[in-house]
Amino acid sequence: MHDEEAVIWEGHPSHIKDFGSHLICLLLSPLIVPLGMMLWRYLDTKFQHFEVSSERIRVTRGILSKRMDEMELYRVKDTSIEQPFFLRLFKLSNLVIKTSDASTPRIVIPAIPEARILRENLRGCVEKMRAMKGVREIDYR
Numbered sequence: 001m002h003d004e005e006a007v008i009w010e011g012h013p014s015h016i017k018d019f020g021s022h023l024i025c026l027l028l029s030p031l032i033v034p035l036g037m038m039l040w041r042y043l044d045t046k047f048q049h050f051e052v053s054s055e056r057i058r059v060t061r062g063i064l065s066k067r068m069d070e071m072e073l074y075r076v077k078d079t080s081i082e083q084p085f086f087l088r089l090f091k092l093s094n095l096v097i098k099t100s101d102a103s104t105p106r107i108v109i110p111a112i113p114e115a116r117i118l119r120e121n122l123r124g125c126v127e128k129m130r131a132m133k134g135v136r137e138i139d140y141r
Helices: 015-027 032-046 085-089 115-133
Strands: 007-011 049-053 056-061 067-072 076-082 092-099 106-113
Touching: 007 115, 015 032, 015 085, 015 106, 049 115, 076 115, 085 092, 092 115, 106 115
Parallel strands: none
Antiparallel strands: 007 049, 049 056, 056 067, 076 092, 092 106
């Protein structure tokens, strides 16, 4: 991290997003396989970590083996917020980030509170990084 780089948000998705699959696994609980699937899904969500800084987005995933992807903010093309009905009940949203990065063209930060605030903070940081790097967006139609 550079001296000026600051973390603007970091966290994990809410386990609420897995409620449906956990419920199905519990209904099938006399079988051992659904309980294992439920545990794996729980751990998969628990070990997802997102960090949004003033310069980049880092996504870390993995239960047994870890993988970290990093994407520079000046590559962000667009953001949107998805609020499925079930997540809205818990005041959670999915933040969808579309990028020009070949390895990560789409990043979804699922089931987070206050996604609108993060989106606005991210937007400001993207503009600053684009100005600092001299990056301009050109749309071909």
